[in-house]
Amino acid sequence: MDRLANHGAGTVEITALGDRTQAALIGRFGIEQLPEVQAHLATLAADDPVTFDLSRTDRIDTSIAWAILETEHRLPDKIDIAGANPETAQVLDLIRKGRPQADPRPVKPHGLRMFLTRLGEKVAQRGETLASILGLLGLFIARLGQSVIRPRNFRLTALVHHCEDVGLRAVPIVALMAFLIGVVLAFQGSSQLRQFGAEVFVVDLIAISVLRELGVLLTAIIVAGRTASSFTAAIGSMKMREEIDAMQTLGIDPAHALVVPRILALILMLPILTLVANAAGLFGGALMSWIELGISPAMFTTRLIEGTDISHVFVGVVKAPVFAILIGVIGCEAGLAVGGTTESLGRKTSAAVVAAIFAVILADALFSIFFQQMGI
Amino acid sequence: MSEAVIEVRDLKAQFGSHVVYENLNLDVYRGEILGVVGGSGTGKSVLLRSIAGLLTPAAGSVRMLGLDMQSASEAERQALSDRVGVMFQDGALFSSLTVVENVEVPLHAIEGLTAETKEALARLKVSLSGLPWNAGDKYPSSLSGGMRKRAGLARALARDPEIVFLDEPTAGLDPIGAAAFDDLIFDLSRSLGLTTFLVTHDLDTLYSVCDRVAVLAERHVYATGTLEDMREIGHPWIQEYFNGPRARAVSTKPAPDQSAEDS
Numbered sequence: 233m234d235r236l237a238n239h240g241a242g243t244v245e246i247t248a249l250g251d252r253t254q255a256a257l258i259g260r261f262g263i264e265q266l267p268e269v270q271a272h273l274a275t276l277a278a279d280d281p282v283t284f285d286l287s288r289t290d291r292i293d294t295s296i297a298w299a300i301l302e303t304e305h306r307l308p309d310k311i312d313i314a315g316a317n318p319e320t321a322q323v324l325d326l327i328r329k330g331r332p333q334a335d336p337r338p339v340k341p342h343g344l345r346m347f348l349t350r351l352g353e354k355v356a357q358r359g360e361t362l363a364s365i366l367g368l369l370g371l372f373i374a375r376l377g378q379s380v381i382r383p384r385n386f387r388l389t390a391l392v393h394h395c396e397d398v399g400l401r402a403v404p405i406v407a408l409m410a411f412l413i414g415v416v417l418a419f420q421g422s423s424q425l426r427q428f429g430a431e432v433f434v435v436d437l438i439a440i441s442v443l444r445e446l447g448v449l450l451t452a453i454i455v456a457g458r459t460a461s462s463f464t465a466a467i468g469s470m471k472m473r474e475e476i477d478a479m480q481t482l483g484i485d486p487a488h489a490l491v492v493p494r495i496l497a498l499i500l501m502l503p504i505l506t507l508v509a510n511a512a513g514l515f516g517g518a519l520m521s522w523i524e525l526g527i528s529p530a531m532f533t534t535r536l537i538e539g540t541d542i543s544h545v546f547v548g549v550v551k552a553p554v555f556a557i558l559i560g561v562i563g564c565e566a567g568l569a570v571g572g573t574t575e576s577l578g579r580k581t582s583a584a585v586v587a588a589i590f591a592v593i594l595a596d597a598l599f600s601i602f603f604q605q606m607g608i
Numbered sequence: 609m610s611e612a613v614i615e616v617r618d619l620k621a622q623f624g625s626h627v628v629y630e631n632l633n634l635d636v637y638r639g640e641i642l643g644v645v646g647g648s649g650t651g652k653s654v655l656l657r658s659i660a661g662l663l664t665p666a667a668g669s670v671r672m673l674g675l676d677m678q679s680a681s682e683a684e685r686q687a688l689s690d691r692v693g694v695m696f697q698d699g700a701l702f703s704s705l706t707v708v709e710n711v712e713v714p715l716h717a718i719e720g721l722t723a724e725t726k727e728a729l730a731r732l733k734v735s736l737s738g739l740p741w742n743a744g745d746k747y748p749s750s751l752s753g754g755m756r757k758r759a760g761l762a763r764a765l766a767r768d769p770e771i772v773f774l775d776e777p778t779a780g781l782d783p784i785g786a787a788a789f790d791d792l793i794f795d796l797s798r799s800l801g802l803t804t805f806l807v808t809h810d811l812d813t814l815y816s817v818c819d820r821v822a823v824l825a826e827r828h829v830y831a832t833g834t835l836e837d838m839r840e841i842g843h844p845w846i847q848e849y850f851n852g853p854r855a856r857a858v859s860t861k862p863a864p865d866q867s868a869e870d871s
Contacts, residue, residue: 263729263767267720293768294800298732319801326799332735335742573749575703 241265242289244272248280256285263295273303282307287315297327361565368565369557371487372495379492390493398459398494399501403508405458406451410509413446414438414516422525431525435532438517439540447510448548449596452555455502456588460563463494464584467567468577476568486568495560502556503549510548547608551599558591610638613771613803614659619668621654628654629827632668636771641797641804643814646824647845652807653775655824659805660694660773661685673770690717693769697776699760701748707734707759708744714766730766737762738792754785758792765796772797774806778813790816811858823849 242259253276261269276282284300286292292300301324304311316324379386421434467490470476476486514536521527527535566584570577614636621628628651636642646652657663659670661677670677675688701710711730715721721729734744737758748756757777764772777793778786794817797804808814814821814835822832823846831841838850849855 263715263718263721266718266725267722270725294732294736294765295729295768298729302728322799326736326795327732330732330736332731332741332744335740573703575749 244269246272246275251280253280253282254285255282256288257292258288260290261292261296263293266295266299269296269299273299276303276307281310281312284311284313285315286313286320289316289320292320292323294323294327297323300324301327301331364569365561365565368491369561372491372561375485375488375492376496387489387493391497394493394497395501398455398497399504402455402458402505406454406505406509407512409450409454410447410512411516413450414442414513415520417441418517418520419524422521432527432535434521434525435527435535436539439514439536440544442513442517443510443540443544443548445548447513448506448551448555449592451505451509452502452552452559452592453589455505456559456592457585459498460559460584460588461581463560463563464566464581465577467564468570468580471568471570472572472577491564494564495557498556498560499553503552506549506552510545543608547603551596554595555592558595559588562588562591612636613638613673614805615671616659617669619658619670620666621651621658621663622666627827629824632828634822634829634832636803636805638803639801640819641806641817643818643821644805644807644824645809645814645821645849650824652824656773656775656805656807660692690767691770693764693772695760695764695772695774695777697779698753699748699756701756701759701763703748706745706747707739710759711763711766714763733762733766734759736796738788754781754789757781757789768800769802771803771805774804776807776809778808778810786810786812793817811855815858
């Protein structure tokens, strides 16, 4: 008798009996013994018929039964299974009946063709998203117009709630961010301007860059990260729980109830947040100029009022409502595009943030070109 | 009766000041299918989670396969988890993996299995759970609720556990799908010699699958026994549940094929 192995609970014995081979499984077998059993069964060649002697088998699990039946499949008409106790026979029977039948896999296009297919799909998707964003913008304007005509239907409570959420709660982070930007500008500006003995121009540097560009742009980016994601998540989870479908069946217009208050709140709040950011940025700049360059607050104020035109403030603030519409529409559109699954909610939320920040920066660039051309 | 594989003694669950159940005692015997029923909020799922080790009980003890869960070391619990499978209500499949990859997850812990073996075993379990081959390559989000439940069952059975816990296996399925799932649970439990602990609301499941029923009422296991025993118990909820119009409709149906029980 050729005793090959003795590990774990069960033992496999493979014996040559003249013109046939006998494979005996002795003891209990679980999935832990599968690699070993597989190794033994792989040595069985197609030369002779094989008898599986299961008379001394206490118990096998489905994986061992699968391995035995795989061997039967590999060596057709050569395998004979004998002596199995009722439990073992039942497991073998179950696996024989449940043996999966492979389906032909669908042929996927590959190479250049796949690349072009994917590219085309992506472009078409982007186009659809853009059309849907424009559609929502139109819907927002139409519903806003209706609210003006029939103010009774307007949801003031929702608007106030969203104003608090979007505006008031964003004040600390926006103010802190702008303050630090002011500090950084003063610090970097002073070290450069000192080389020319033009330290005092740091006031102009801070004022113009914060008021014209950085105040509104960075506020919009923070709000895009904060608010676009929360719009998508809130509307998307309503979509997932079929709340939006329920609204439609009850005759409530989702655009009117969900989209208008949110975007309108953003349009009202973003200019205010921009002013907060401007003030905090100037304060940070003034503080750093005082510490670093010895420009007193009084001198900073005088220089600020004399040297910086009020038009810079307007150039900055006028962009805020446009950014607000972009952020709001992109956030709400992504929320309404959420499918039935939690994965799509997560994907859409992060996509909305990226798209909103990108749109804000793109719009800012277009504003810069416009103001440059107009000489403002 | 055969040995008890789960012994619950004086178990208590509490959330804040709300006591879900206390002094709860329950034995589950090897090879049986036990159905746990009870009204909403009586703590059926909480009980399942406490026994499966997902919740720490406020008091009392749970012994599973001879191991006291409270005093067991981390390694012992780990070893026990290989012998226990849980199917959650909606399958609880990992959304980033395909069905076959989900079923392979428990197999990764076993040393020496080749990737092909793991995939073949996973496909076998998927097929045993009654899913078609091509469902194995799909992600959970593109499956129907019933298919997700089947995939969840396939994952729970991946390592041939001795005990499986099923949380509302037929909830949300259509009657035909639910009946098919009941048959599947019955067949697999009997042919694999599983001990099955299932929580359900479904009277059909109780009648066609369960050997024994445990009723949760008045903050503990009010009664255990066969369905016939339940009809004799005077508790109003149990009377209404097992002798109500729905129960009578189910119980007059012809009994399912129970021949597998004899072997």
